[in-house]
Amino acid sequence: MQKKIYLLLITVVIAHAVAAQTVDVHFNGSVFFDNREYKESLIRSRTYSGTQLAFDFGLNLDSVNRFIVGANGLHEFGAKPYFLKVNPVAYFNHTGKRWLFNAGEFPREGLLTDYPRALLNDTLRYFRPNIEGLLAKYHTANFNETVWIDWTSRQTDTEREQFLFGFSGKYQPFEKGPFYLSHYFFLLHDAGPAIPIPDDHIRDNGAIQVKLGANFSHKTFLDSLSIEAGGMMSFERERNVSGFKKPTGFVANAFFSYKRFALYDEFYKGDGHSVAYGDAYYQYKTYNRLDIIYTPFLYKGLTGQFVLSFHQTPLSSGSNQEAFRLMYDLGRKRIAKLKE
Numbered sequence: 426m427q428k429k430i431y432l433l434l435i436t437v438v439i440a441h442a443v444a445a446q447t448v449d450v451h452f453n454g455s456v457f458f459d460n461r462e463y464k465e466s467l468i469r470s471r472t473y474s475g476t477q478l479a480f481d482f483g484l485n486l487d488s489v490n491r492f493i494v495g496a497n498g499l500h501e502f503g504a505k506p507y508f509l510k511v512n513p514v515a516y517f518n519h520t521g522k523r524w525l526f527n528a529g530e531f532p533r534e535g536l537l538t539d540y541p542r543a544l545l546n547d548t549l550r551y552f553r554p555n556i557e558g559l560l561a562k563y564h565t566a567n568f569n570e571t572v573w574i575d576w577t578s579r580q581t582d583t584e585r586e587q588f589l590f591g592f593s594g595k596y597q598p599f600e601k602g603p604f605y606l607s608h609y610f611f612l613l614h615d616a617g618p619a620i621p622i623p624d625d626h627i628r629d630n631g632a633i634q635v636k637l638g639a640n641f642s643h644k645t646f647l648d649s650l651s652i653e654a655g656g657m658m659s660f661e662r663e664r665n666v667s668g669f670k671k672p673t674g675f676v677a678n679a680f681f682s683y684k685r686f687a688l689y690d691e692f693y694k695g696d697g698h699s700v701a702y703g704d705a706y707y708q709y710k711t712y713n714r715l716d717i718i719y720t721p722f723l724y725k726g727l728t729g730q731f732v733l734s735f736h737q738t739p740l741s742s743g744s745n746q747e748a749f750r751l752m753y754d755l756g757r758k759r760i761a762k763l764k765e
Contacts, residue, residue: 447485448761451495453754454478457551458502460748464741468705473551475501479532481514483757489521497532497554512555525562530555536562537573540593540609542704543657543676543693544632549702553577558588570594577613586616589702591631603639607653610634612660613701626666630701632659634676649682657707659698672696674710687718709738727753 459473481495495514500507516529527536533556537545560573572592580586591611598604612631636655642648654677662669674695681688693712706712715735722729729751736744 446487446762447759449483449485449757449759451481451483451493451755451757452479453752455753456749456751458749459551459746461746463736463744465706465709465738465744466740467708468744473501473548475499475504475551477551477554479514479554483518489519491518492516493518493531499552499554510552514555523563523565525560525564527556527560528558530557531560532556536560536571537591537593540611541634541676541678542691543698543707544609544611544634544700544703546702546704567597567600568595580616580619582620583618585618587613589613603641603644605638605640606635607638608633608635611702615701626663628661628663629669630659630661630699632657632698632700632703636676647681647683649680649687652679653677657693657695657698659700659703661699672698674698682718685720685723687716687720689716689718690714706736706738709740711739713737722751726755727751 455477457473457475457477461470461472463470477497477499479495479497481493483491483493485491493514493516496511497514498508498511501509513530514532516527516531518531519526533549533554536556538550556573556575558574558576560571562569562571564570570592571594573590575589576587577589578585578587589611591609593607593609595605595607597606610631610633612629615628615630617625617627634655634657636653638651638653641650644650654675656673657676658671658673660669660671672695674693676691676693678689678691691714693707693709695710697710698707700707706714714737717733719731720728721731730749732746732748732750734746734748736746738744
């Protein structure tokens with residue numbers, strides 16, 4: 426009898442909490458075609474193409490807390506059956522004045538997509554659109570810091586235990602000044618399956634970049650103008666076998682945009698790196714990439730871009746890449762208000 430009373434009280438509390446809350450719906454997606462013609466023998470040429478669709482419902486508990494449930498589906502052009510990969514979206518979200526907090530399976534876009542390609546490559550946006558874990562971000566007018574953890578594999582008898590941990594941030598000492606300091610870090614923890622493999626060891630792999638930047642956007646005739654330069658270090662070891670290998674190097678990048686045209690150039694000089702989730706081009710001691718960007722479609726909630734990229738290494742100066750990306754986001758729309 427006492428258990429029934431407790432159950433009834435819990436049901437009443439939940440019903441009261443849910444009553445008068447709003448429900449909204451969110452739809453977004455992308456179409457991508459990314460053709461890579463690489464001359465270097467160590468890097469594979471291939472084409473990525475397909476469609477991503479994401480659809481979810483949100484239950485707003487109040488103005489800052491909500492539960493969101495949905496799915497993210499990927500179809501690669503020519504693949505059968507359709508949508509071979511569907512990822513669940515299910516998370517709690519808190520969006521306050523200073524804090525953002527997500528717990529569950531939630532979209533990567535807009536949260537970690539500013540990471541340098543040397544650390545987290547751009548194909549993650551195609552094939553791993555969700556973070557599975559936790560993310561917290563604190564931000565003020567001149568400072569922000571994001572800390573996150575993302576499980577990529579759960580340990581079973583045959584599957585390895587793998588997760589990524591990272592943090593990134595930016596500090597701008599003067600709110601209206603052009604100069605800022607940014608940093609990006611992540612580490613992959615790669616442990617073995619529950620049934621040990623002979624001569625297998627726990628591996629740690631990651632990298633960090635720290636850069637000083639200046640943003641002169643809207644201070645010249647250009648719409649955007651930013652320049653960054655700094656250092657990069659990667660980390661790699663097999664526990665009980667070797668200590669950390671720590672190659673280092675210099676990184677710099679510049680971005681210019683005017684109306685619908687933009688240029689983005691990134692340069693690296695230093696030791697070669699082996700970063701598990703990073704762009705493979707950073708294994709070379711010298712590397713430069715130039716992106717020529719044209720945005721013919723730019724409307725509310727929709728962006729379409731053509732990107733022509735040129736890659737230069739000591740082995741080749743003729744590698745190129747052609748990409749088209751159409752991204753759309755209809756925003757979060759209220760569809761109902763729950764009533765008692």
